[in-house]
Amino acid sequence: MAMAAAVPKRIVKNREYTEVWSQEVANEIVEKTGIEERRFVDENTCSSDLCFAATEKLIADNNINKEEIELLVFISQTPDYRMPATSVILQHRLGLPNNTIAFDIVLGCSAFLYGLSVVFSLMGKSGLKKALLLDGETRSKVYSPRDRRNAFLFGDGGVAALIERDLKFGKSTFSLNSDGSRADLIMIPAGGYRHMSSAETVVEKVIDEFGNMRSDEQGYMRGGDVFNFVIREIPRDIINTLAFTEKAIDDFDYVVFHQANNFINSYIAKKMKLDTTKIPSTIEKFGNTSSVSVPITIVSELKGKLDGKKELLMSAFGVGMTWATGIVPFVDCKISDIIEVENGQAV
Amino acid sequence: MQKFIELLKEALEREDEVRMEDNFREYDEWSSIAYLSIIAFMDDQYDTQVEEADFKKLKTVQDLYNACTNK
Numbered sequence: 514m515a516m517a518a519a520v521p522k523r524i525v526k527n528r529e530y531t532e533v534w535s536q537e538v539a540n541e542i543v544e545k546t547g548i549e550e551r552r553f554v555d556e557n558t559c560s561s562d563l564c565f566a567a568t569e570k571l572i573a574d575n576n577i578n579k580e581e582i583e584l585l586v587f588i589s590q591t592p593d594y595r596m597p598a599t600s601v602i603l604q605h606r607l608g609l610p611n612n613t614i615a616f617d618i619v620l621g622c623s624a625f626l627y628g629l630s631v632v633f634s635l636m637g638k639s640g641l642k643k644a645l646l647l648d649g650e651t652r653s654k655v656y657s658p659r660d661r662r663n664a665f666l667f668g669d670g671g672v673a674a675l676i677e678r679d680l681k682f683g684k685s686t687f688s689l690n691s692d693g694s695r696a697d698l699i700m701i702p703a704g705g706y707r708h709m710s711s712a713e714t715v716v717e718k719v720i721d722e723f724g725n726m727r728s729d730e731q732g733y734m735r736g737g738d739v740f741n742f743v744i745r746e747i748p749r750d751i752i753n754t755l756a757f758t759e760k761a762i763d764d765f766d767y768v769v770f771h772q773a774n775n776f777i778n779s780y781i782a783k784k785m786k787l788d789t790t791k792i793p794s795t796i797e798k799f800g801n802t803s804s805v806s807v808p809i810t811i812v813s814e815l816k817g818k819l820d821g822k823k824e825l826l827m828s829a830f831g832v833g834m835t836w837a838t839g840i841v842p843f844v845d846c847k848i849s850d851i852i853e854v855e856n857g858q859a860v
Numbered sequence: 861m862q863k864f865i866e867l868l869k870e871a872l873e874r875e876d877e878v879r880m881e882d883n884f885r886e887y888d889e890w891s892s893i894a895y896l897s898i899i900a901f902m903d904d905q906y907d908t909q910v911e912e913a914d915f916k917k918l919k920t921v922q923d924l925y926n927a928c929t930n931k
Contacts, residue, residue: 545891776897
């Protein structure tokens with residue numbers, strides 16, 4: 514297995530995010546969320562460009578023969594187009610053979626774990642040997658900079674993972690869950706087919722008594738309800754998955770959480786009495802990158818630390834709501850340096 | 861009730877007095893993270909969850925206390 518990541522070159526420092534907000538508000542939010550800075554794409558860069566750059570780096574660093582790639586899965590909720598699937602566009606851009614199986618997964622924050630499970634299953638069943646799992650998000654284009662509750666949280670990034678089938682890796686276990694009764698906790702209300710785009714849906718409106726503004730085509734999040742959901746479901750799912758595999762939390766070398774905010778992760782770590790030295794974090798420098806946050810945390814913080822066999826427990830949760838726990842052995846995982854992208858190209 | 865007041869002061873990071881009739885949203889220390897801290901101790905100490913829509917209806921410290929203790 515090998516991994517690479519690409520982020521936009523532009524750094525947005527939250528303490529300097531004062532075009533709309535006062536210095537006082539900016540400082541307070543940084544203190545409370547732990548998010549110092551994020552990366553924002555320019556208008557010429559999409560999630561696919563971040564993943565393309567990460568994949569080219571992955572291929573170069575690992576001498577991958579493109580003819581041997583049999584499967585490409587692209588994870589994103591910020592695709593290039595509504596149609597066609599971005600994975601197919603990437604198949605062409607990367608110069609992969611036409612018999613490459615290519616499709617998108619559109620799911621949100623837990624999608625990388627869902628994606629790993631899907632790719633592992635497909636490979637196992639069909640005898641495939643090499644796959645690329647790409648995950649990219651440009652959440653900076655989704656939320657309104659005038660909505661205080663979301664303006665400081667989200668960032669952009671893209672990752673590429675090479676997955677190979679080999680007995681040496683051993684068994685992985687995934688717990689994948691969904692609760693559509695909470696579909697309205699995190700949502701972009703318009704722009705799909707339930708409420709189609711119109712002149713009204715793109716207009717930013719004041720949406721609460723504090724003067725926060727967003728349009729119906731920008732995302733919202735009910736923070737309190739999301740937090741309630743996370744503290745109830747996530748520890749329980751981790752405990753159930755551990756019981757199923759007959760492992761204990763101390764058996765793991767690293768525990769990687771979705772990077773939603775410091776507060777949630779600290780609370781879960783405290784509630785489950787986790788060893789915080791085993792829990793890497795990238796919220797400070799990338800913010801919440803949705804499904805990219807688990808893999809980008811691995812690339813950013815575990816480079817050089819995954820030689821030999823390492824047991825990782827990953828936990829991700831979010832929009833849907835969906836949540837997932839993954840227990841995956843990493844064997845000699847080679848991680849590339851993170852690269853930067855501007856105007857759609859690696860720089 | 862004393863324990864509740866202590867937990868609330870900790871969640872708010874407030875050292876000044878907390879009275880049952882206070883409107884907690886008017887405290888200087890009130891913020892969206894204070895809100896999450898309150899949800900956290902309600903879950904952890906009182907095994908109580910309050911949906912955001914219902915939480916909006918809670919106004920005073922007394923209301924919060926009632927939510928934790930009358931289940």
